[in-house]
Amino acid sequence: MxxxxxxxxxxxxxxxxxxxxxxxxxxxxxxxxxxxxxxxxxxxxxxxxxxxxxxxxLTVRDIMVPRAHMTSVAIDDAYDEVLEKIIQSGHSRIPVLSEDHEEMQGILLTKDLLKKMRDPSLKVTSLLRPVDYVPEGKYILAQLNEFRERHSHMALVVDEYGAVSGLVTIEDILEQIVGEIDDEHDISGPEVEPEVEQVDENHYIIDAKMSLEEFNERFGTSFDKDEVETISGLVMTQFGFLPNVSEEVVIDNYKFKVLPYDGKVLERLEVKPHDD
Incomplete structure (x- = not known):
């Protein structure tokens, strides 16, 4: 040889x-x-x-979609509501929660639903696929290999206490390697709001999901909180509670005003320098 x-x-x-x-x-x-x-x-x-x-x-935690931003449905959601969420999201896999929204019941594949959607006796529970769980600290290349071996595309991410903290897909990992992968649901249009919108001089509307790192770079600040990663997290930590619309808080010479949002996650914030 x-x-x-x-x-x-x-x-x-x-x-x-x-x-x-x-x-x-x-x-x-x-x-x-x-x-x-x-x-x-x-x-x-x-x-x-x-x-x-x-x-x-890089670990799974670095690239996962946080639980607060996951698109999911509950096991007791009305059928029409489930369909609407699937259509709006454009996702092919949707996590299904228990009635109290605390436990994960399974994963719903839209292709499974399409095959049975005309069945009047259809129950979503009969279509659920098993859930794969991965720890936050797992390296993404190891998770990519696991996706390939298991022929799966999505896994829920759990923290050290076993609570679901987000989800990761094979697309998330591949985008780290080959760059952004756009499909028909990702194409930017005029309806997509920019991450930072300048209203006038020193007056901005920002996406509350903006990372602290990006905000610091954009506005020359030095926000640093070990327990949060986004401006939304920083603002809510400062309030100490979920604020109402139009409430304001001042953090290091910047005033943040809460703009209308739906749910439990801030969506947009008005930002202005604060003059003492």
Whole structure:
């Protein structure tokens, strides 16, 4: 047998001319740039490899959809209401909650519902698929492998106490590697509100889901709260309760006013500098 391994047995690093023994996290950027310059790989391949390598330290918690932003239905929701939520979301998989909205009953696939939707005796409970759970700290590349092995596309994320904290899909992980994946439901239109809308000088309307990091970069602030990640979380922490519409709070020389919202999550905030 030849000592030279066949192409099918070589690692993907070796196929690109990168041997495991001489590639480290400190020099792979340089190596990839060199391979790209020499014409061995194109820009897209180089960017994808960089994304894969930089994703090694990302966990499911870093990319999951938080529970507060999940689209879900309850087991006792009216049939028409379930259909409306599915149509509005455009999702092919919907988590189904118990009557008290505390427990997860299963996952509803829209294709299963479509096959039976004309059956007058249909009960949503008969269509539910089992729920897969993953811990927040699981690395996303390990979760990608699990999705492939189980032939599944969605999993619910649980925290250290076993409570559901969000969900993750195979699309979420792939987008970390290949970039944003748009479908007919993701196409931006004039009805999509911008994350930051400038009303006039020093007067803004912002998406409350904006991360603290993005807000700091946009407004030159230095908000830092270990227990929250978004402006919505910061504002609600400052209030100490779920505020009413039009209530205001001042945080580090910025005044935040709560704009109309539906549910238990702030959606839009009015922001102005606060003059003492």
């Amino acid at each position: 030849s000592d030279d391994p066949s192409p099918s047995r070589k690692s993907w690093l070796s196929r690109f001319g990168l041997e495991r023994k001489n590639v480290t996290l400190n020099n792979w950027n340089t190596e990839l740039s060199l391979l790209q310059k020499e014409g061995h790989i194109d820009l897209e391949a180089s960017q994808m490899i960089r994304s894969i390598l930089s994703s090694q330290e």
